[in-house]
Amino acid sequence: MINWEKPLIQAIARRRCVIVLGAGISRNSTNSTGKRPDTWEDFLKNCANELSDIAHIDDLISQKDFLTACELIKDRMGADAFTERVQQEYQRSGYSHADIHKYIYKLDSSIVASPNFDNIYDTYASSASASSVVIKDHTSNDIANYLLGGDTRLILKTHGSANNPREIIFTRNDYAEARTKYVLFYEIIKSLALTHTFLFLGCGTDDPDIRQLFEDIQFTHGYMPHHYMTLPQGEVHNDVLKVASDSMRIKFIKYSPDNGHQELTLSLADLVTEVEGIRTELTKNEQW
Template sequence: MIEWSPDLIQTIARRRCVIVIGAGVSKNSINDNGKRPDTWEEFLRQCSQEINDKACIEDLLQKKDYLTACDVIKKKLTKDVFIDKVQLEYQRAGYKSADIHSHIYNLDAPIIISPNFDQIYDNYASQTSAGTVIIKDHTSQDTANYLLGGDTRLIIKSHGSANNPEQLIFTRRDYAEARTKYVLFYEILKSLALTHTFLFLGCGTDDPDIRMLFEDIQFAHGRLPFHYMTLPSGEVHCDVLDIAKESMRIRFIEYSAEDGHKELTDSLEDLVIKVEQYRTDELRDSLKW
């Protein structure tokens, strides 16, 4: 079981934590056919099966240059075919929510950021909250209106959703275009990283947005509070983690990936209990939110 930092528990309890849920969270879901959502790499490899001349794609995937590989695949398949595959995999597959989604929801974080194209957590949160959750993406012009606190729950789809495939951030070109067209959105992310603690769940250290955002902030602003990221033990070499820790100010929380990452799900359930205890024992009596 993960030993959660008291500082993190306190920050979540005070609703000063932004939770980022990546593909690893969606992997807990399953549909009626027993299928789980593809990761970025799995989806690109599946798409490449329909391409005859794919030596370049295989080389890019081997180097984990997923952005460029996606550009090449999209061009070879054509935009319409690629979009249909995105929607078939991430919108029409009928994935159901899992226990991990309820634990994340029960942490009562004011802001959830999801780079996932699927809507698994979005649908769960909307249904559980009777439709009161606000969902915005990188193209939204009024996201800042929902950052003022209170009881608002905001979900930010940082790469877009499969139900609006024309606006997905998936390729290297998409990333470059988004940073130019949606400057305000990236300023909002930067502001959140300066004022909130981020907890990354099911994310990787190689996400382009994560690396650029936190490296920019670290070198521009110097000493800042640490953020947190859960990772399966041994997934990333310790030397790489040391560099990421210094350049991105992220503390890594390792756990066992055995039995379908069960330790992470169980630990999040334990975190919910600890956060609720803090809110009851500390905040209610002192009223110091």
């Protein structure tokens, strides 16, 4: 089981933690046929298989250059056909939430962010909260209004949602346009990274948003709080993790990927208990 560090537990308990949900969290879900949501890589491979002359696209995917591969696939398929595929995979497939989504919700973080296009966590959180959570994406111009304190629970869709596929960030051109067009959104994320602890769940070290954002902050400001990322043991070489840790100030928390990454789910259940214990102490001692 994961031995969660006390500073992380304290940050979550005091609601000074942004929890970021990657594709690995959605992979815990299934629909009525037992299908799990495609990873970014799987989605691109499935789309490419419908095209001809794709050797160069396959090479890009194998090199993890998903942004360029997606740009080529979208251009070859056409925007309408590509949008239909996104909605079919991430909106209309009917994925149900898993236990891991329940435990993440029970951590009761003020801010949960996700680059995932699906609405699995959003739907569960809306239902569990009687629709009191606020859901915003990178195109929203009023996010700052929900960061001024109070009891709002905010979900940030950092790459957009399959509900609005025309605005999703999926290709290299999408990234470039979004960083220019939605500057305020990225400034807000940067500010949060300087003032909050981030806990990345189901994310990877090669996510372009994570790398660029945290490397920019680290080398611009020279200091920011330690952030945390859970990773399956053996997924990334320790030498690579050291470079990523030094450049992004991220501590990596390893766990066993056996039995469908069950250790992460069970460890998050333990984290809920530890966080609730700290919150009880804070309330008793009036240390909020």
